[in-house]
Amino acid sequence: MTSIRRTLFGVVLGFLALGAGMAIAETGEQRGLRLATEASNRNGGYEDITVSGEMILKTASGQSATRRFDARWVTTGAGASRSMLIFRWPGDIRNTALLTHVYAGKKDDQWLYLPAMERVRRISGSGRSGSFVGSEFAFEDMADQEVDKFKHQWIAEQNCPGGGRCHVIDRFPTSKSGYSRQRIWLDTAHLRLQQVHFFDRRGAHLKTLSLSGYRQYNGRFWRSSRMEMVNHLTGARTRLNWKGYKFNQGLQKNAFTVNALRRIR
Numbered sequence: 143m144t145s146i147r148r149t150l151f152g153v154v155l156g157f158l159a160l161g162a163g164m165a166i167a168e169t170g171e172q173r174g175l176r177l178a179t180e181a182s183n184r185n186g187g188y189e190d191i192t193v194s195g196e197m198i199l200k201t202a203s204g205q206s207a208t209r210r211f212d213a214r215w216v217t218t219g220a221g222a223s224r225s226m227l228i229f230r231w232p233g234d235i236r237n238t239a240l241l242t243h244v245y246a247g248k249k250d251d252q253w254l255y256l257p258a259m260e261r262v263r264r265i266s267g268s269g270r271s272g273s274f275v276g277s278e279f280a281f282e283d284m285a286d287q288e289v290d291k292f293k294h295q296w297i298a299e300q301n302c303p304g305g306g307r308c309h310v311i312d313r314f315p316t317s318k319s320g321y322s323r324q325r326i327w328l329d330t331a332h333l334r335l336q337q338v339h340f341f342d343r344r345g346a347h348l349k350t351l352s353l354s355g356y357r358q359y360n361g362r363f364w365r366s367s368r369m370e371m372v373n374h375l376t377g378a379r380t381r382l383n384w385k386g387y388k389f390n391q392g393l394q395k396n397a398f399t400v401n402a403l404r405r406i407r
Contacts (some may be wrong), residue, residue: 144355145280152334153302163178168275170296170297171293174183174294174295174296174311174312176293177294177309177328177333178292178294178328179289179297181328181333181334181335182288182289183398184364185364186217187362188217188389188390189217189389189390189393190217190392190393191214191215191388191389191391192213192214192391192393193212193213193214193365193387193388193390194210194211194213194384194386195210195212195213195383195384195385196382197211197380197381198380198381199211199276199377199378199379199394200276200379200380201377202377202378206304210229210230210231210376211227211228211230212227212230213225213226213227213228215286215375216393216394216395216397216398218395219246219358220246220315221246221247221288222243222246223243224241224243224244224396225241225242225244225286225398226239226240226398226402226403227240236257237256237257237406237407238255239254240252240255240274240277240281241255241398241399241400241402241403242286243398244285246290247290249318250282250295252264252281252285252402253407255404259384260404262400262403262404267318269281270319270320271319271320271321278349278372278378279371280320282319283351283371291316292313292314292315292324294311294312294313294317294372295312295313296309296310297310297312299330300327302329302337303337303352304354306325306329306330306331307329307331308328308330308396309328309333311325311328312326313325313326314325317384321340321348322343322344323341323345324339325338325341325342326338333352334353334364334366335366337350337351338350348374348375349371349372349374350371350372350374351371351372352370352372353368354366354368355367357387359387359389363387363389366384367383367385368384369384371383
């Protein structure tokens, strides 16, 4: 081997070693952020979504109630979106609606429309940790969980709660929240969210969200058909069943305003 070839060979080996060293040197924060960003990128890429579903509330004693709703989202920019969830049944909650504006780099806005009172109530920062219409979901749970709203820390690769392998990542809210942290499970195959543990401000494990029944739409978008939130303090649980996802239906962002809430029929 000539000296020039030996030199080139040494340079190549040096770069390979450097690349391996960089991979090994990736911190837990870097890995957590990288995986969360990749999961978000895989989950996005659409203009809008429409879907219907039902909410089933169960108390610790076994009593239950069912509600049906329609929901829709529209993308308004990188890391920004608007969504509206409208209850359609039963009659005592019909046309009650939640409007959410998610912004990149700043806190979200939410409004609740109460048709019986013909009133729109803005959900304040402290109110976002409160129960959404008596369910085990908080108002803040109903907003898109954008990557830039958290700091991330990769913990380990473990078995997923429902089978397979998962990345376990802690994410810490960067703005006011009812949670001190959330521990999430992303499957290694598709980076789909499998479970979330919610910890209250004292660090106690308050709630667990489990997602299942994933289905792929348009050959690209994975969506869960079932989400169940269990409150470990009260024993109550709320299940959301989703069906009929449709993407890119031409929704306009001006249909997601406070004035639009007041026109719901």
